[in-house]
Amino acid sequence: MIESKGYAAFDATTDLGQFNFTRREVGAHDVLIEIMYCGVCHSDVHAARNEWNGTIYPIVPGHEIVGKITAIGSAVTKFKVGDLAGVGCFVDSCRTCPNCQAGLEQYCDTGAAGTYNSLKIDGKTQTFGGYSNNIVVDENYTLHVSDKLDLPRVAPLLCAGVTTFSPLRHWKVGQGHKVAILGLGGLGHMAVKFAASFGAEVTMLSTSPSKQADAERLGAHHFALTSDPETMKSLTMKFDFIINTVSAPHDYNTYLQLLKSDGVMVLLGAPPTPSQINAFSLLGKRRTLAGSLIGGIKETQEMLDYCAEHNIMSDIEMIPMHKINEAYERIMKSDVKYRFVIDMKTL
Ligand code: NAP
Numbered sequence: 175m176i177e178s179k180g181y182a183a184f185d186a187t188t189d190l191g192q193f194n195f196t197r198r199e200v201g202a203h204d205v206l207i208e209i210m211y212c213g214v215c216h217s218d219v220h221a222a223r224n225e226w227n228g229t230i231y232p233i234v235p236g237h238e239i240v241g242k243i244t245a246i247g248s249a250v251t252k253f254k255v256g257d258l259a260g261v262g263c264f265v266d267s268c269r270t271c272p273n274c275q276a277g278l279e280q281y282c283d284t285g286a287a288g289t290y291n292s293l294k295i296d297g298k299t300q301t302f303g304g305y306s307n308n309i310v311v312d313e314n315y316t317l318h319v320s321d322k323l324d325l326p327r328v329a330p331l332l333c334a335g336v337t338t339f340s341p342l343r344h345w346k347v348g349q350g351h352k353v354a355i356l357g358l359g360g361l362g363h364m365a366v367k368f369a370a371s372f373g374a375e376v377t378m379l380s381t382s383p384s385k386q387a388d389a390e391r392l393g394a395h396h397f398a399l400t401s402d403p404e405t406m407k408s409l410t411m412k413f414d415f416i417i418n419t420v421s422a423p424h425d426y427n428t429y430l431q432l433l434k435s436d437g438v439m440v441l442l443g444a445p446p447t448p449s450q451i452n453a454f455s456l457l458g459k460r461r462t463l464a465g466s467l468i469g470g471i472k473e474t475q476e477m478l479d480y481c482a483e484h485n486i487m488s489d490i491e492m493i494p495m496h497k498i499n500e501a502y503e504r505i506m507k508s509d510v511k512y513r514f515v516i517d518m519k520t521l
Pocket residue numbers: 214215216217218220333334337356357358359360361362379380381382385419420421422423424441442443444445466467468505506508509510512
């Protein structure tokens with residue numbers, strides 16, 4: 175077994191702390207990655223605090239991983255020792271269902287094996303995520319990372335990046351579309367960058383007046399405060415798409431009203447409790463309420479390559495590992511600019 179050290183949550187309410195554990199030996203198709211940086215996703219907070227239920231403790235969160243390959247298995251062909259590599263939200267899937275065959279492993283019919291908090295690899299061994307010094311992953315679930323970009327700023331692309339890239343591509347968002355991004359956090363700031371890069375007219379919808387200048391710097395053409403009833407009224411039926419990244423429970427109906435006829439609101443945010451939908455929010459204008467989950471391996475690579483080509487990266491605040499609990503508290507206050515990334519040298 176390979177010795178690993180990291181940070182784990184041991185229950186839903188106490189701070190994360192140091193944790194030593196083991197990972198499987200490097201198998202024929204595996205790569206061993208020395209983790210250099212790991213982004214902090216709001217999903218890590220939901221999971222560490224068991225807000226979605228089903229958390230297996232101790233949990234080592236982290237699914238925005240970049241690092242360097244330090245060993246490869248005998249059958250590995252896609253990577254060599256010394257290569258940069260990335261790992262996102264899942265590390266395996268059944269590989270045979272129609273979704274896996276279509277490169278949509280995130281929608282695997284039997285459920286993809288999460289990078290953390292999953293027993294799916296062999297039915298009994300728990301996966302541990304990127305708040306740690308190393309990880310063993312099958313090469314087919316490992317991404318190539320360009321050395322052209324600033325590595326700490328690449329880490330969040332592995333979740334926040336692909337989660338926003340994928341729906342924008344799926345719904346072919348681009349020139350001629352008016353798009354609203356709801357919530358300026360980790361996902362929201364990447365959504366603004368991609369939507370603007372794809373040629374759409376982008377409006378940032380936020381609860382935080384202090385984020386206006388940043389929204390514009392990130393590429394938003396307009397900024398609107400959702401707490402202002404007059405502003406909200408003026409935006410009725412204005413958008414073709416809304417990319418909803420809000421992490422906390424909120425009223426979807428309020429935002430559906432902002433869609434034109436045939437408009438689509440894509441839910442990316444995963445609040446822990448359900449929300450009620452008024453049928454009239456949808457049927458009066460043939461609107462669609464949709465959802466989207468991260469992205470498959472092929473699309474994640476396409477996104478990373480697109481970012482390398484267009485110099486797109488996350489805006490980050492780098493933190494040492496021991497500041498993780500403070501970072502969680504700031505995430506809960508929507509006070510992140512715009513993704514925390516852990517420098518694994520500090521572990
Ligand atoms: P984040 O950095 O905390 O950003 C969330 C943003 O939502 C906040 O910055 C804030 O933006 C807004 N917000 C928070 N509470 C709100 C409230 N009560 N009402 C209205 N707006 C509120 O989180 P993230 O990492 O981007 O993740 C966002 C959500 O997406 C989480 O639920 C996460 O689990 C989920 N997620 C889903 C996927 C997927 O595959 N679908 C992937 C990753 C994450 P303003 O200050 O601008 O209002």
